[in-house]
Amino acid sequence: MASFTPYAYIQCPCVDSVPGSRSPDGASTPTSHSSPEDDERDFDPRSPRSNYSLYPIEYMLYCEDCHTVRCERCVTEEVVTLYCPSCLFEVGNSSVKTEGNRCTRSCFQCPICIGPLSVQSLESTPAAPEPSLLSADHATATGPAGPWILCCSYCNWNSSEIGVKFDKPQGIFAQLSKLRSGYDNHHSRYTSSGDGDTYPTKRDADGEPGSTKARFASLKSFYQTQMSNENPNSGLGSTMDYGYGSPGALSRIMSLYSGNTLSSAKPKSKPTIMREADTTKEGLFPAKLDDTSVMSGLRSAGYDGTATRAQVNVQVEEGARFATDLWPIPYVLRTKRTKRCPSCRHILSKPEAKVSNTRWRMRLIAGNYIPSITIKPLIPVGAPGGPTTHLLTPVKPVQYLLTFKNPIFETIKVTLATPAVTPGRFASKVTLLCPQFQIGANSDDYNLDEVLKDRDKDPQRKRSDTTGQQVEAGKEWDSGRNWVSVVVEVVPSSIQIEPKPTILKKLGEVDDLGPLREDEDIVEIPIFVHLEWEASADQVTGKDREDKETKEKKELAYWCALGIGRISPE
C-alpha cells in the first residue's frame, strides 16, 4: 500500500475477437452489432474482462505480418522441449506419453513445504533427532550405505515419517511407485527392510484402497477379460482397443437393447450379462462409510496431523487427509514453447531446443515495435514544492510525465486520446496537455547514441532545474532523439462513498454505496494510443525497386491502461 509503482499496460486486440470467434456459424450478430459504435466505445480498465487483456509491454509479442500486438493468451503454443526443472534432463515426447508429465528420475518435492528433496542415507542406527549429522559422520568413516530416505533440507521432513525407505539411491521414482503399488496390493509395509514400528498401524486396519493407477489397471484387466470371455471371436482382450466400432461389440450392444433377436444364431440362447467388478482385486473401490478410524486419527494427530488444502492440491493422487498420507511429489516437467500468431500462424518466438541453451531463434517482442511508456511524477516526491507522500490528495491537481520511447528506425507520429474522466465510481479528471507529437527515429549506432545523449543532456538539465516552469498546453515537455515526454494532469476524485447529488443523476441510475473495493482507490487512466509511421514497403517489392524508395504508411492503435497512483483515503 505504501509504495506504488506506476504502470502502463497494453490491451491486446484479442479481447475484441473473442466473441466473434466463439460463434462462427451465427457470426454476424456480435460483430456487426459492435462495429458501428466502435469509435465511440470507451475502454474501461476496471471491467472484469479487461483483466485478461491488459499486459505490460514485456509480455506482448508483435506479429510483423498482421502488424499488431499479440498477448500470451491469444498466441498458440507448441511444445519444443520437455524437461525436468530440477535435474534439467530432457524428457522425450514418447516417454511423456507413457510415464506422464513428471520427472521419472530422482527429483522430488517435499509434500509438506514443496522444497526439493535430496536422497540421504539412513544408517542402521536408530533414527536420532539429528539423523543427518550422525549419518554424515558415518558416511565419512564407512562410506554411505542404505537404506536411503528422501530428506527436505528446508523443513527437515523425511520420507521415513511415512515409512518410506529405499534400497538404492538411484531410480527413486521407480522404487517409490513400486512401493506404492506394492503396498496397495498386499496391504503390507512400504519397504521390505527395517523395523515395523515406524509404519502407522492405523492404515493396516483400514485396508485402504490402492492408488488410482493400480485400481485403474486392475479394473482395466478385469473388464478386458470380461469382454474377451463374452466375445472370444472379436479378440478384444489382447489389444488395447476398446473396440466399440468392431462388429462384435456392436452385436453385443444391439443384443442388449433388442433382446435375443440378434444373438439367436449363437449356440447360447442368451448372452451372459457382463459382471461388474466386485472385489478389490478386480478394482472395486468400496466407498468408505466408516469414519471411525479417521476420527480416531484426527483425535490422536490433532489439527497438525491433517494435510492442508495446498498440500493436498499438489499431491499426485487425490484423497489425502492426514499428513501421513502425503507422498513425495515428483517434479512436474517444464516446457520450452514456440509461440505462433493466432491468425497468420507465423512464429512469433522460438527458443533453442536444448535445455541448457538460453538463446532464441526468433523473438518478435512488442518492445521492439511499439513505443514504451514510462510514468513518473513531474515533481518527484520529497522535492521542494512537490508532494510529501506517494498518495494522491483528492481534488488537488497533480502532473505526471509520460515518456514515450521509440524503438523503431522511423519517426512515429503519436496521437493520444483519453476520456475526460476515468471510468468507475470515483471519476478522476484527466487532461492530456499534449495529445499529438512526433518521436524521432531510433538508431542502431551506439556511438551516435552516446554523442547525442550528451547533446540531449543540456536541455534536460535546464528543465529539471526550473521546476517552476509553466506547463504549456499543446507542447511537449521534453524530448530527446527517440523519446518524448508529455504532461498529463490528473485531478483525483475523493474516494468518500457518498450518494450522488440528484441533479447529476441520470434517469434510473442507482447509487453504488458499497464499501471500497480492492484497488478501487487507484487512479487508472485508459489512453488510446494511435501510431502512424512510414515504413519502407514490404521486402519483396522493396527489393525490386530499391531506387524508388517506396514508402508505405503504417498505423497501429491500441488501448493502454496507465496506473498513476493511489488516492489517499481522507
Added chain:
Amino acid sequence: MSRKPAGVRTEYIETETGNKVARKANLVGTQHIMLGGKTVIMADAMIRGDLARTAPTSSSSSSSGTAPGSNTAVFIGRYCFLSKGCCLRPRDASTRARHADDTPSAFTYMPLRLGDHVFVGESAIVQAAAIGSHVHVGKNVVIGEFAIIKDFVRVLDDTVIPANMVIPSFTVVAGQPARIVGEVPEGGHEAFELRELYRTVGNNPQPASV
C-alpha cells in the same frame, strides 16, 4: 585486483578493469575473490573470500574445475551489482558430505560462481553453488547452500531458496520456501542488463537515461 591510487578519498575504488568497489565494502580474503570487471560492490557488502578451499592436498585434483585460481573462493562475472549489506558466502563442503552421492572429503569450501549481469539485492545472503548470467536477486533473499540458479532468473524480494534447489532458466521464483511463480516473458530479457545501472554509480555517476 589492482587498485588505482587516488589522491582524494573517494567513495569508490575504481580498478583498471572497471570494477567499482565501495571503500566501506567488507571484503575478506581478497586474494581469493575474482572479479570479471565492471562489477559494482556497494558499501557493507560482504564477500567471504577467506572461505576458500584450504589444502590442495586433499582432493582438489578431482573437484577443481579451472586450473588458474584453483584456490579462488568467489568468482564474479562482468557487470554484476552487489547491493548494500548483501553477503556472498561459499559453503563448506562438510555439509555436502552428508549427501549420498558425494565422496567424503576433508573440511573445505566449495567455490561460489556468479555469471554476468547478476544483481544481488540489499541484505541478500548468497550461499549458492552457482548463479548463471542475467539473474536478479531481490532484497532480503536467502539462497541456500548449493542451490543452482540458471540464466535469466528473477528471485523476488524476501524469497528463501532451500538448499540444493535448482532453478531453471527463465523462471520467476518467490516465497518461503521458494517456488516457481512464473516465467520470464520473452520481452523481459533486456530488463536484466546491468550496463545502465553500472554507469549510474561510482565516483562520477552518470544520470540514468530516459
